[in-house]
Every structure is written in C-alpha cells, then in structure tokens.
Amino acid sequence: MNELIQESKVVSFVEHLPKTMLPFNNDLLSKASDVLKSIDFPTTRTEAWKYTRVGRIASISTANQVTREGKNLSREDINSTYQISKAGLTFVFENGVFRSDLSSGEFPVGATIKPLTGCDKDELALVGKSLQLENEVFHSMNTAFAVDGMYISIHDKAVIEAPIQLIHLITGKNTVSNLRNFIQIGKFAKAEIMQSFFALDAETSFTNVITEVNVAENAHLTINKLQYETEGNYHIATEQVDQAKDSTFTINTMTLDGTLVRNNLNIEVNGVNCMTNLHGAYVLKSNQHVDNHTIVDHKQPHCESNELYKGVMDEKSTGVFNGKVFVRKDAQKINAFQSNGNVLLSDDATVDSKPELEIYADDVKCSHGSTTGQLDEEAVFYLRARGISEKSARHLMVAAFIGDVLSKIENDEFREYTHSHLQDRFGWEF
C-alpha cells in the first residue's frame, strides 16, 4: 500500500502548489488533504472518467511553473475583447488571482460581491457543504489549493438586472489555476452570472474551477458560461448547485475551444416546484476533447428539468455526454427531459453519449434521447439544388443544429458573443 501511495502522481503534482490562504473550515481542509494523500488521478478504469484521459494534466510539470507578474492589461483591453455585457459588472481573475485593477469598482445595491480572499470565515462557512471530496482528486485539489474566486451574495428580494461577469484568464506555462466561486442567491432574488474562460499566451496550463451555488426559495439564477481557452490548455469545471423550493436555475454552457474540457454539473433539487434548465453547445475540431457530465437529482416532487446538449465535432475531436437524472422515491410528478444530439463532420470525430435515468418514483414523466450522426446528405443536396454552395449548405445546417441550443440563451449579448466566436474560429455565419 505504501508503495502505491508513493507512486501517486497527485502528491508530486500538488507539492509545488501553494496551500490555500482562504479561510475555509479546517475540517474541510484536512479532509481534502487526506484525500489527496490517498488517491491517484482517475484512469479510464474509473467509470466517471472512462472516456476522458487526464494523464496529460497529471504530467504537467508543476515544479516548473513559469509564473510571471500579472499580464500588462488595461481595462480597455478587457472591455474590447473579453467583456460580453456592456451593461454588466466585470470582474477579472488571472490564473485564479483577482485583478482589482481590471475589475469593476462599483457594486449593485442588494448584493455583496468580492473576492474570496476578502471574505471572513463566517461568510465561507458553507463552502464545501455539498461537494463530494471522497475519491475526487480535482475537488480535493481545488479545496486545498484554491487561490481565489468570487463571492457573490444576492440579498433576499434583490433583483440584479445587469449581468455579473467573471472573466478568467489563464496565462503562462504549466500554470495551475485552482479557482473557487461561492454564490448565494437569496430568497426571491434574481441574478444572472456569466463566467468566461480565456487563455492568453498560455501553454499546458490547467484550470480547475469549482462554482458552488445555493439558490434559495423562489430565487432565480442564470449562469452563462463560455469556455474559450486555446488548444494546449486543460480545463475541469464543477458546478455544485443546491436548489431550494420554487427556485429556477438555468445554466448555458458553451464550449468552443480548449484541448480538454470537462464539465461536471451536479444539481441537487432539494425543494418542491423547482425548474432546472441545463443547455450546452460544444463545437470543436482538431484533437480537442469535451466531456459534459451532468447530474440532476430530483429529491422533491413537482419539479421540472430540461436538458439539451448539442455538439458539432470536426476533424479528430472527441466528445462525451453523460447525463444522469435521479428521481427519488418521494419525488412524484417530476417532468424530466434530456436530449443530446451530435453531428460528426468528419470520419475521425467520435462521441460517446450516455443518457441515464434512475427513477424510484412511479408518477413521473421522463424522457431521454441521444442521436449522433452526420449531416443529412439529402438535405445538403436539396440546398445545393437551389444554388447554395456545398460549403454554405453545410454551414446553414450546422448553424441550424447548434442554433437550437443558442436560441435557449436569453441574453442577446452573450448569444451574439458566442456567435462571433464561432465565426472567428470556424468561419461560420449565423
């Protein structure tokens, strides 16, 4: 056993990372470090990681992190390139470190927004409450080595109209960025949060981000997430969400770039009459890999969840969708819908799609579906027979396919921003 522990790459991976300075609960910290001492990185023999190899993350040379002074950026750079909502509040992190010089200095009435480094122990008392650490290398690593992240507390009955945008930049070589966000939406409150991830001259860098969210009674939260880190960088994200009764939670996840992107969405629906919407679009090429693992756990009756994920995979890219819906014994009258569709644009692209339903209640309406195929060649011919070039015909169809998910995004600015990035990267008109 001792030998095994010594072989663990986790220990050598984390030994060069600075321990978190955040005032987390001591039990949480000691549990996280215990886990890290006892396990290794998951292999494809681990069911949850069957199709996603993290070997390349494990072999990042963390001892040779090329850390540098914060990038020389101005607010204008942020506004012109990364800011999605002109009306919104913008907060910038570089490699997990809060850049106050690039961030909004104003805060809306009805909300407390600050970096975690500015929080006291009481404010962070609930951090890690629902997050599983056991057998979870990345959760434990994030907990033990979190650099910083955003604390957002929307007060009861507050309605924050302007989106709160968190911009995460990763820079440098072999950078490991453990980011932790903690979000509380008060009773009857409403807010929209954007999280966008970009790489700036980064190489073999790794973002490990956890966003913990509590949506209180009758509160409404939408998260719009854009993953646009460049090739050569790795990204693992977990959203751990607790929903109280009568609440609505929506997350739109757009994955358009990056070498390896894994999204874990763990939604615990702990109250009655909740609405949960999970939408995702992923459009990748070359050797890129995306893995969306979602869990919606219906524990209470009279709730609805809608899940729609669509992907367009070109060249040698690979995709994974694993969507699990639990409907617990007492959770009657649940409507749970799940759908995953994929279009493969090349013979070398692959997708592993696994929708799963576990239903223990008897009066529920649940459906799931998964399709993976190529573009309908008959339709391509039909469009060409009307004078449309083959290239435009394919683009029209891809745009229509993915547009199904994009149309779920209510924020016009976020949708437009996604469009323009799709256009930049793939030359597609939408």
Add this chain to the structure above:
Amino acid sequence: MISIKNLHASIDGKEILKGLNLEVKAGEVHAIMGPNGAGKSTLASVLAGREEYEITEGSVDFDGQDLLELSTEDRAREGLFLAFQYPIEIPGVSNINFLRTSLNEIRDYKGEEQISAKDFMALVREKSALVELDAKLASRSVNEGFSGGEKKRNEIFQMAMLNPKLSILDETDSGLDIDALRIVANGVNKLKTAENATIVITHYQRLLDYIVPDVVHVLYNGKIVKSGPKELALELEEKGYDWIKAEVDAQ
C-alpha cells in the same frame, strides 16, 4: 434550351437510362410519362446532378453549356430547377433564410448585387400568394411539419422565387388532392413565359388537364419510346402502358 443526346446513366452498376434523347425549346412544356421503374426519376436526378449516378455515355447541352460538367449548385445558378418528388425537411433552417441565401448565391454567381431585405420580403409576399402558401409557412423551417400538399406548394414557391430557365417537376402531382393539384398547376402556368421551359414528369394524366403540354413523351426501359401531342396522354390514361410495352418489345 436543353438537348439530351444518347444519355446512359447507371447506379450501383445497374444501367437505368439507356440512350435517352430529348430536346426542349424555350416556351415549351414537355410531359414525360411512363410506367414505374422506367427511369423517370433517374432522369430528374441525373439532370439535377445527383452524384450517385454515373453517366456512362451521352451529352446534355443546357443553353450552350455542358450540363454534366457543372456542379449541382452551378446547374441551379444557370437556371435549372428541380421540384423534388419528396421535398426534404431541414429542421432549424428557416425557409426565408434558406431562400435568401439561395437567391443571393445565384446573384453572386451572375455578378449581380445582393437583394435588399425589403425587395426580398416583397418578393416572398408576391410569390407565396401565387401558390397560396401561408406566409407563416414561409418563415418556418424548410418543409418541417408541412403536409404533403404544403411541401409541393413550397417547391413551386421556391421555383417562383428563383425564376429558373428550365423547371423539372418530378411527380409534383403524386399524393395531391384535387385542390392542391389545381393550386400547384396554376402556379406553374402563371410562371410560364416564352423564355422558360418546363418538363413535367408524371405518372398520372390528371395533372396534364391543368398543365397542358406541347409534347408528351413516353419513357420506358430507359429510353423515350414514343412522343406525341397532348392527346397521347389521354390515350395512355385510357389504355395503360401495356400496348406501348408490347410495341417496343416487338421491335
């Protein structure tokens, strides 16, 4: 307009068209009739440029161009239009967006300017009225959830929008009730000019009561075996195809 000479085409090694000849001039309407399996739809597919078919012999001259050398989209841009027997449903692609792209790519090919949004919408209104296509259908996804009749009307609507030189209607009448048939035929008749031409491929004579052809051809076993005036269609309706088969087989 189009001159087809000794056309041979096969699919998966099986020869379907076996030396087909056909000449259609501007201002004319030609009907091609024939029993099932004669090669009617193959002819339409080959002219539209379906790549599954291999042309082994023959030539097709389309207004001075070698049609067989052109890609499907260039054939359409040169003014060839195929009304599909089974119009394809394309979820998510709106009819409007599709037609604007189509119209603009054709204009671009001809070195013309893009159509303005205002002119385009005016054109949509005018042409959809021609086939009594509900304006709502025009903005829905291409053919998605359309009834059989609506799909065929949508084909003629597209034809009206693109204003082709040569239209080939591939069994546009099949599956239509008499009202839809009349609407579709009316649309086609209104679009007829001295400069364009129409080839109507049909299994039934009924359509030809509404779209009156200048010439009726009988396609059998991969060839045009008989051509005649519009009365030939009536004769076929009355007597079926057996007498023609017998006539051909006897030769």
